[in-house]
Amino acid sequence: MKKQSVFDKHYLLRVGVYALTAVLAFGVLVYAAYHLLGRFSPGLELVDAVPSSISQTVSVHAYILRDEEPVYAGDMTSGSIAPAIRDGSHVSLYGKLADVYSNFSPDTESRLTELDEQIALLEKNQADNRSVQSTSGLDAELYNQLFTIRSHCEDGDFADALSLRTKLLVGIKKRAILTGEITDYDSHIAMLEGEKASLRSGLGASLGAVYSPAAGYYFSDSDGYGSIFSSDKVDSMTFDEFMRMTESDPETREGLCVGTLVTDYKWYIACVMDKADAAHLADRWTCDVHFRYSGETLEMTVYRIIPESPGERAVVVLRCGKMPVNFDYTRMQPVDIVTATYTGYEIPSSAVRVVGGYEGVYVKNQVTIEFRRIHVLCENDGKVICSGKPDFMKYETLPDGSYVLDENNRRIEVYDPEDAVYPWIAQNDIVVVSGTELYTGKTIDE
DSSP states (O other): OOOOOSSOHHHHHHHHHHHHHHHHHHHHHHHHHHHHHHHHOOOOEEEEOOEEEEEEEEEEEEEEEBOEEEEEOTTOOSOEEEESSOTTEEEOTTOEEEEEESSOOHHHHHHHHHHHHHHHHHHHHHHSOGGGOOHHHHHHHHHHHHHHHHHHHHTTOHHHHHHTHHHHHHHHHHHHHHTTSSOOSHHHHHHHHHHHHHHHHTTOSEEEEEEOSSSEEEESOOOSOTTTTBGGGTTTOOHHHHHHHHTOOOOOOSSOEEEEEEOOSOEEEEEEEEHHHHHHHHTOSEEEEEETTTTEEEEEEEEEEEEOSSSSEEEEEEEEOSOOTTOOOOSEEEEEEEEEEEEEEEEEGGGOEEETTEEEEEEEETTEEEEEEOEEEEEETTEEEEESSOHHHHBOBOTTSOBOBOTTSOBOBOOOTHHHHSOBOOTTOEEEEEOSSOOTTOBTTO
């Protein structure tokens, strides 16, 4: 008898047909899904053109110039000084500035000054609305201060590190109050006042008091550079003269100096920077200056720019018309100056393309891609700030740069036929950041 085959050939054929049909069906589904999804997801990375601002800053060392005079304690040549008023306080003619005691103790004097600074900062923070304060920003500030102190120590700038000590201590106390570890400021202010009284009692017998020879603002410190960096030099000094000022030694005189009297509320800073950075300030009336030691930003007037000739540097002189409270007037200190502020549309640099000799971007216009021209204001960290058609191209101008006006004092627009071919970017345009084979008129599902 013939042996039956182990395999059913008809069964295997049917299975093969089913498998082939399934593979073909799956392929059709994938093909259809690819084209269907391509209609709704074009694979383009998009971003809205919305207004944004960016500031360009330069970090330099600033030298403070003021109208100031050191104040001496008559015929006294030694002893400890205990200021009667806080740094920066206004004093009238013959107002009391300080008491002088017999025991000479520099450490005690330094601690008294530090206590006054802490009390002043605590009183300022006490006046702030604590209901709107949070620890998140304060934590970041404390971290930055610790990092800055560490950097100064690593660089050997111990004086700069010590200048931040008081602000850090007050910040720590402020955080403790905000988190509930300390219930109020009053008890700590009272504690610091008690320490002041105790330190004063240990300074020995009183040798007398010192009174102000004029009305002005009193500061307990005197660095010997008051006459060198005097504000009466800002109008006449040359670049070389200023550089010689920065290399000068402090002036000294016999006698016990109890501090400095500043007789004018106007003061200046002078900074050396590249001419390219100074050029940005030449067209500005004011600029913002951030003083790192004080952690405060002041609006200052651009007073004078003194170029190096020949050379690539310039001295920029800025003026301030107020005396900030609890401000650090260290003669030379690091500052950050805003040299330019640009406002426009912020878009990634990768979105910028050149078409027909014009710089611009592609935008999504309903179901098509269109090209839009841009005017690049600045580029930074992979992004550009750009605008639409700038005014100097939009309106007729005279040789001096002023605009031509019609009989109604309105600026006269310039007609440019290229604007119809290559329109300018506008607010809320949807910019194409990335994509392949882009061209005007391309449909998104191509």
